[in-house]
Ligand code: HEM
């Protein structure tokens with residue numbers, strides 16, 4: 001299936017595993033609870049590892065494990081649950097996570113610019129979504145007041161002071 | 163006032179364009195009702211009883227004459243010829259068509275205005291003192307900080323989907339005219355022992371269903387840390403604010419359930435990680451402040467003999483000067499209130515004709531600017547004394563000189579049953595009923611400063627809980643009844659009103675208010691205000707008078 005990653009449409013093969021689904025050959029993601037209970041078995045697969053977080057879950061619960069992960073997947077359901085935004089920011093800025101941050105769920109195009117600003121770099125949609133249309137999300141604004149992952153300085157430091 | 167540069171302008175243009183696209187996608191079925199709802203709310207668009215309502219932001223209540231003319235143009239072109247000024251210093255239009263809202267936003271963008279974050283679960287318009295910059299009791303002008311907060315909060319990537327709405331108010335004066343204690347965050351400019359100016363920070367205030375007075379979370383916040391500290395509070399709130407129950411989702415509930423000490427600890431912890439990276443540069447404070455220091459005041463005598471004579475000769479003018487104008491930090495100037503509470507009219511409404519005429523008066527008499535107050539009036543802040551008579555005549559002609567500012571007929575009133583789908587009861591007709599008590603203005607003046615606030619339901623848009631007299635519409639088996647409270651205030655001595663007793667039927671409200679006012683008149687001591695009298699004598703004498711009759 002195609003996803004949007006690093007601003008482009010790309011093929012992707014990640015499987016999101018249920019609580020007790022068998023481990024596949026290729027790349028997969030598991031829930032935080034499965035990660036916590038099966039950590040060593042998962043590490044033994046030698047696959048790049050991805051953990052899914054719900055909005056109510058706390059990024060710090062991944063804290064020391066973050067270097068073991070290649071990806072964190074945020075399940076944004078419902079799309080109005082704004083905790084995902086803080087999760088992403090905390091992962092990138094406070095916890096220094098450098099791997100892929102992927103958003104999954106009901107989120108809408110109009111949130112992608114913000115998600116991207118905070119450090120999400122991959123977006124996975126329901127099958128049938130028009131990805132070209134979704135790409136427009138990144139072009140709607142050329143001005144941002146705040147510093148974020150996409151822009152190290154707030155506008156007030158970038159403005160030429162007279 | 164603040165002027166957009168190409169960054170500010172580009173952002174507002176792009177935002178208008180984005181909303182046009184969102185609305186098109188909704189109308190064409192690409193976005194569902196549920197998906198479009200938060201998007202339209204973040205652009206101030208409510209769906210209410212008759213039509214959508216559009217709330218336009220007036221940052222910290224400040225408007226130029228050019229902007230006022232655009233507001234008039236919108237009222238005339240897209241609405242039914244009027245707009246409604248709100249308690250958060252914004253303006254609402256009650257009758258726009260959804261399809262035309264993108265055009266309205268384009269028109270607004272041309273005069274550096276927008277509707278960004280005027281509703282929805284995000285950081286709203288930052289409000290301030292309507293006498294900012296001209297009040298004699300001011301430590302420092304709060305508006306530069308409001309503008310800095312406006313920019314930081316505009317399209318903030320992290321805080322567009324908060325548990326609930328979030329309102330910030332900033333005051334720079336000794337007397338709190340911005341109701342900072344009933345905001346999610348209240349900022350009060352203060353000087354510390356070392357003589358530095360910074361902010362006292364309050365958190366967790368709010369009206370609505372569970373009114374709560376804010377508590378101090380930080381005694382002194384250096385200016386340079388303003389944005390990092392706000393960001394830390396918002397982050398803690400976004401993470402931990404309740405999302406399971408929208409009536410418990412405001413930050414006030416989080417602060418209350420957590421306790422201020424633990425809440426403050428969470429904030430401090432978060433703050434420590436971002437403080438250094440988010441320091442506000444003095445250069446930016448200076449840049450923004452400069453926009454608010456452009457006045458070329460004349461040096462005028464304190465007393466103008468011609469004015470004294472006009473006052474002595476003309477009683478109506480004298481009453482207006484006394485009630486609707488206040489002193490200014492500069493000698494020879496006064497700040498002039500335009501009353502949007504003419505008796506018998508919906509409070510806060512203004513027609514397009516009035517707006518256009520007022521824009522001309524702003525140019526002639528007050529450096530082309532005006533402010534909206536949180537009590538739904540307007541203030542021309544910089545009027546030379548020698549122009550007062552001319553201005554009064556012009557305002558009187560426009561119906562904007564009712565000499566009642568601060569009195570019992572200067573009520574805050576929500577739209578109530580006339581417009582609002584959540585209402586239990588009418589508000590506007592209650593206000594006009596009370597106003598009908600005061601055909602005799604001397605009676606009104608004799609009662610002095612009184613704040614009567616009316617809401618049509620417990621959401622409290624009319625600030626009833628902080629009215630000296632609060633009137634709340636309740637539903638009793640499909641009938642409109644009203645709960646009366648006494649003793650509320652949103653000023654420095656902020657307090658929530660106490661219930662008088664059982665609610666009263668609609669036809670009895672006016673009479674009940676009259677009984678309350680007469681009780682005050684009979685029992686006050688000397689110059690004592692209504693609020694002070696209530697605080698001294700308590701509820702009982704009022705209850706006896708009101709309920710004793712039945
Ligand atoms: C007719 C359309 C309106 C609707 C549907 C509406 C709806 C609401 C609701 C649901 C709340 C409660 C929010 C909460 O408790 O979290 C609220 C609060 C409020 N509204 Fe309105 N409102 C309307 C018009 C107005 C107007 C015209 C004003 C200004 C005059 C206003 C000012 C406020 C204020 C100041 C609050 C309380 C803020 C606080 O809790 O701190 N609203 N409104």
Ligand code: SF4
Nearest residue numbers: 576582585618619623
């Ligand atoms: S207080 Fe109630 S009736 Fe009045 S505008 Fe707000 S929601 Fe509507």
